[in-house]
Amino acid sequence: SYGPRMPLTEYDLTGRTALITGAAGGIGRACALLLARAGATVHCADLDEDGLAGTRALVSADGGTARLHPLDVTDDTAVAAVVDSVVRSAGRLDVLAAIAGIMHTAPVLDTADEDLDRVLAVNFKGVLYACRHSARAMIATGTPGSLVTMASGAVDTALSGLFAYSAAKAAVVQLTRTLATELGPHGIRANVVAPGWIRTPMTHRDDPAGHRTAAMARRSPLGRAGEPEDIAHAVLHLASDASAFTTGQIIRPNGGVAMP
Numbered sequence: 384s385y386g387p388r389m390p391l392t393e394y395d396l397t398g399r400t401a402l403i404t405g406a407a408g409g410i411g412r413a414c415a416l417l418l419a420r421a422g423a424t425v426h427c428a429d430l431d432e433d434g435l436a437g438t439r440a441l442v443s444a445d446g447g448t449a450r451l452h453p454l455d456v457t458d459d460t461a462v463a464a465v466v467d468s469v470v471r472s473a474g475r476l477d478v479l480a481a482i483a484g485i486m487h488t489a490p491v492l493d494t495a496d497e498d499l500d501r502v503l504a505v506n507f508k509g510v511l512y513a514c515r516h517s518a519r520a521m522i523a524t525g526t527p528g529s530l531v532t533m534a535s536g537a538v539d540t541a542l543s544g545l546f547a548y549s550a551a552k553a554a555v556v557q558l559t560r561t562l563a564t565e566l567g568p569h570g571i572r573a574n575v576v577a578p579g580w581i582r583t584p585m586t587h588r589d590d591p592a593g594h595r596t597a598a599m600a601r602r603s604p605l606g607r608a609g610e611p612e613d614i615a616h617a618v619l620h621l622a623s624d625a626s627a628f629t630t631g632q633i634i635r636p637n638g639g640v641a642m643p
């Protein structure tokens with residue numbers, strides 16, 4: 384029995400502090416907006432300072448509070464400094480959404496070493512740094528936090544030309560599962576979101592004519608492509624107490640199609 388009917392307070396993030404990387408656009412911006420709407424103070428980190436200012440304007444117009452942190456997630460010292468400044472201002476860090484990422488396409492045989500290094504640096508090590516510093520802050524402040532990472536439907540299948548990207552995302556899955564195992568005793572949860580094809584600046588750059596968006600809509604039993612808000616709702620679930628018994632899991636908001 385669930386007891387008397389009441390508001391769904393388990394989704395309420397009032398008084399909580401969230402750090403969101405990649406918050407200048409696309410999925411990260413949608414997450415900033417939704418977590419702020421749920422009541423969190425959102426600390427938005429990204430390379431793109433203009434995009435960050437745009438996110439803050441949207442959060443403020445919606446009645447929320449956003450703080451901005453220009454950041455390159457591949458810089459471990461800089462990531463540590465951002466986490467530090469969040470904890471100094473808020474006294475705690477409840478949620479990390481590690482969303483910053485880059486796309487890269489090339490066949491395995493043509494992938495240049497420096498491209499592989501860059502994709503691993505942003506999409507894997509950047510996530511590792513953010514998780515590591517955030518988890519240390521959660522432990523130090525005794526906060527039972529939630530780490531949410533961003534993989535991709537590309538981890539469930541092999542797509543021609545998506546080798547470096549999908550390898551980095553597969554590494555994120557194993558990182559997150561391991562964090563869940565190691566940090567559970569501190570009350571810290573860690574989960575991965577693996578979106579399908581979502582309409583964002585990233586996918587627009589990769590597919591300006593919208594062929595894959597159309598393919599996604601055609602193949603999905605739901606008959607449409609995904610939007611950043613679809614992913615933000617999955618992140619809110621994992622960030623909030625609604626998922627208190629969920630850790631080490633991959634959730635797949637993908638309209639029923641791993642990748643078009």
Ligand code: NAD
Nearest residue numbers: 405407408409410430455456483484535580581583584585
């Ligand atoms: P996007 O390009 O629209 O947004 C990514 C953001 O990350 C940008 O604001 C960018 O400035 C930022 N960023 C890139 N490198 C950075 C760095 N070194 N330091 C700090 N910030 C950096 O992309 P998106 O589609 O919103 O993707 C967000 C995440 O979701 C990525 O990790 C992506 O791999 C993943 N994803 C996207 C899709 C999709 O279909 N759009 C599908 C699966 C997974």
